[in-house]
Amino acid sequence: MTARCPVDHTAATAQAPGLRVVHRSALRTGMALVRDPFRALETLPSTGDIVVTSVFGQPTVVLAHPAPVAEMLREGRGTWIKDRLTQRTADVFGRGLLLSEGDAWRRQRRLLNPGFANARFDAYANTMRERTAAAMARWPARGTLDAAAEMARLTLDVAVRTLFGADIADRDANRVAEAFAAVSDFVASPIGLLPFDVPRWLPLPVIRRYARAIAELDAVVGALVRARRASDAPGEDLLAMLLAARDEAGGLSDAEVRDQAVTFLLAGHETTALGLTFALFELGRRPDLKARLHAETDAAPPDAGHEAFPFAAAVFEESLRLYPPAFALSRENVQDVVLAGVPIAKGTVVVAPPWTLHRDPRWFTDPLSFHPDRWSSPEHVAPPLGAYLPFGLGPRKCIGSRFAMLEAVLLLTGIARSHDWTSVDDTLPPLQPAITCRPKGAVRLDVRVRHPSA
Template identity: 40%
Template sequence: MHDGPSGRDEAGRIVYCRPAVTATTESPETSQTSAGAYTVGELRGWTRYGNLMAFMAEPAGFLRRIAAAGDLVWLRMPGETTVVLRHPALIEQVLVSKNRSFVKDRQTHGLREVVGNGLLVSEGEFWRRQRRMAQPAFHRERIHRHAAGVVAAGERATATWREGQVIDVHAAMMDLAREVVATTLLSSEVGRAAEDLGAALEVVMARYSDWRYALLPGLARVAALPDNRRFAAARARLVAVVDGIIDERRRSGTDRGDLLSMLLAARDEDGSQMSDEQLRDEVTILFMAGHETTALALSWAFVLLGRRPGAWARLGAEVDAVLAGRPASAADLGRLVYTEAVILETMRLYPPAWSIGREALEDVEIGGVPLARGTQVWMFQWSSHRDSRCFPRPLAFEPERWEDGLLQRLPRGAYFPFGGGPRLCIGNNFAMLEAVLLLATIAQRWRPQVAQSDVPRPQFSITLRPRGGVRATLRRR
């Protein structure tokens, strides 16, 4: 196995020692060999479902077993050839240097029934056109214009809090993030529509948290099942609400300064616009991902801060020194160094998007190992972000590890909460702005205290939600 960092490359990134052993090791459950610079393992599955049952029974434990099995690990999944990559260099090959040899995996494409053919799942020239047209809406200057609205939403939400009140801080952060994305994406005049969208998406998320559909995919086609009826109704509601918003905006012709106005005005190189269907797909995925990522980052941050009172103290001291009692702004982002570090460290330990999947579009070699066309390739941020080769004391919550430029020194493929390469999340900069400014706004006046003994279990669904919410007692600073 690799035995730790051995220096840096010409860009200053951490590099690894190569394994000195070539021996093969085996157990009743796993096997492991060396393939040049990387260890190759296999997790055997003994039932018709391969490794799927073990994954379903205890996802976190199963991910630990995969990580211990090697840098490239073969799994046995029903009806498909699956490999998991853990070494940063292998992940970089798939996401960056050889990205044209891959498309999104089957699991991701399964989301089409919810998000249509939006940026998350579209491929090829259609994806490139959509990305090209949407990109101006996410330029730095445009994103920074929304900072005041983000902070104002945080102040409104916390104005109703009371000393000693016990709340589900995850539910509170979901409501807050939904208001922010409704304001920035759809304008503040569609609050009721945002509530309808949020409620429909909750039904959708429940479907993807239900492992019965992974074991028995045919269940999704049984229209009479109550869960399927609820899912169909939620999907129909999503379509109706978003189509209504787009129709009203097209008729009014008003530029409200939100992201939807930018998307409506976008023109491709040939002068063409997005169709209503394309707009609907992009709005749906931006609404879903836009509030989910930030809400989860903040929810898990409060859980982790509850374990380290010293981190709470440092966060409060920085916010007081930088803001001096005034509202935060985009201009403060470069000075809220520790606040940003708290978010980065939270997304290391509890990445909102905990996995990324690809499918080999052609026969391709990764790290010297041949992958046949159609191979499903999984990369788990949950595991990679806890790799001791890149992150000493990997299970410890240490925001200070980011303060000396670690983000720039890490090898590509070591830390990827927003993905990587050409398919990097288009809203990553907005998500970071939102999370940092909301955390600073809340920390100015409040300390949601999560008891160290009250740590929720992660729920491995589309995103990494805290199962059962996050119980916190509000303490005024």
Template identity: 35%
Template sequence: MPVPSPTAWPIVGNSLEYKKNPPLYLQHLASTYGDVCRFQLGRNPCYLFSHPDAIREILVTQAKHLGRSMGYEWMKTFLGSGLLTSSGETHQRRRRLAQPAFRNSRIDAYAPNMLTTTQKWIATWQHGDKLDIHQEMMRLALTIIGQAMFHENLSKLVVEIGEAVDVFMRYWQSNFSPIAKLMHALPLRLNREFNEAKTMFYQRMEAIVQNHREQGTDEGDFLSMLLLAQDDEGGAALSNKEVVEELVTITIAGHETTANALSWSWYLLASHPEMAAQVEEEVDRELAGKPPTVADLERLTYCTAVFKESMRLYPPAWSVGRCAINDITLANVKVPAGSMIYVSPYLVHRDARWWPQPERFMPKRWINGQHSEQPKYSYLPFGAGKHQCIGERFAMLEGILLMALVVQKWRFELDPEHEVTPEAFITLRPKNGIKVTLQARCS
């Protein structure tokens, strides 16, 4: 039976409709054509699978027959062949080398640093300040990742790096144009900005690697572990170039996603004061004014529920793509070699078959195992299978600790003049940020 599909235009396929609002377009496809459908981005055939059983096949059981989709290939222009973009044996080797830095015990040891950095950050806030809480979260998360992963104070670089990441996102997005190759070859402003941003970023990271090599100390962090990793002959397992690629990858993947998850959490809490009050009540009761620690996590059940529920509604990694290396059958559908295969956490997280009242923000879904009835792959903010997010525990720890710490002192009031809407780049960001006024909580 042919796979249902919308009419595709010559050359552009369905790119124009897709580009207007990618998550909504995927939702439209799934509601019109069902759990499997075919569409076209440019000339590339794409298959969208939205049933949890198919998702398990794609990400877990048949994963070894699938490579990374073209979206990841485009990321290689700024990430190189790091953990997030590599596949096959290169990926396996890199994952093996990076894994020790992400052991639970190691991640938990990063917590005091996360807290100190956040405490210093929010100490600069004043009652009545108007700020973009999304930008604050981006910069704070970047500072945290630099300190935890390579003992480097990135606070002086946050603006520069933040701007570079914005340029990378715009450059990545420009690949959707049917004349992207031509555009990238012309002396356009975006290309110039991209090259400058990339040069700056790589120079900063190379300097950090050089500095660590010279000091030669084992800080027990991600960078030290990469530098000390050895191959079977006792030589360095990773070249300088490979180490830098991993640093760039971790810096970007490790702050952009968590910052978005936190930004959406603040937005949802500010729009639902009754739930914000429950977070405050829990934090006041469980912490009694003390800063949170890893040991408190288990008891911060409502904070955890809020963080999970905001990633359900606004999954930072809203789409995950693969590519069929050979012809393959997935969910009883024959997918030809070279096709792109899409799974969208955004789509499956808002599917009414698994999530009653899917559009509603309801943290209580996550309390007392209420969500445990749902099929396993109906919730996957961190992906699944061999590419499952290596930083999941780091992100959960950072998200919950930071939420509890901030809520002890601050409340956010949304600017009623500023409309908050999601914008899908590689991650799901709030378009034009989230403008708030700071309200100090009386203590």
């Protein structure tokens, strides 16, 4: 065993009965990641259930079995924090809900939870329906669109209106889209993957673009916050809550409001946009499934609640299974720990990749097929805890998961009510492994309006 090995490997196999603990050389891991990172994640279970390796010199353990994943993510005693690569995005997200830890995180989550209470969902649903109708009015009667760009635009519009009670100009929407692309490019770059911080003043294009992206986000969010502070109407949205939030420790500082606002602006739209893009792509090459979505949509009144659309919900759940936007969740242990019987040294990065777990034939039959009925058929058997986790698991589970499901169903059915579409290409463009898995090119759809005379 090398000095850097995070696992006492001789003991490991015996201590994790039933789980295959495997060592993999840094070289093999590096080559697999460079060649095709998503393929490397998908084939991981054939290597082992717990794979001990090193990435750019950083001791790393990858979990390819739901049991250790659930054990790690559900732990609430503070052994596991967001890992150092994720923490690096603090330049962007600051100490907002996504990246804060311990008491600071608990306080924020308590203050923000009411923004996602049931009472708010009717108002959110109205905005989601209305913005989808507005987007459909802009779509051509016939033409070719990039689903990824369209969905990012629409979900950003919904996020800004529901969470910030504001309108977003096209120019600002483009600035946010460009900024998120620059942040993703930085995270996915070799510099973003180094296990130490590279000075931000280095004159490298990827760093410069990253710095500009942060300045753009600050400008857009700063303007939203200033407009609200100057307004007579305090509003009832998330931003109003942030500005009015008080507990025994007082209110949120300007910097805290900025960090939360950027966190919600990005986390609140990009992931949902990707899930919808992948769903539209799959439906666009499966006329049988699209016909069922159209039938379900046509049978319901325009203001129907999301309960009226179980098939649309199953389509989105399946999209999040096959293409989980948050494709790899990572943690780091602040002390030595034993996970699923395996001792892991302090400071190890431990990765729980939904991409791997969601595509494992042990938990999902025919896992590479897009098959929404697996979620709704009477024979449906729930996968084991930790095998399906598009929104994460445990105390750090996504605060916006119900919002996202509501939005996905209403947007998908709003689109289906208005338009028909087919996918131009048989395959997706290559995906970029960054904070999320974004397509590196357009996801082209041929669209046509369904009821031209209506």
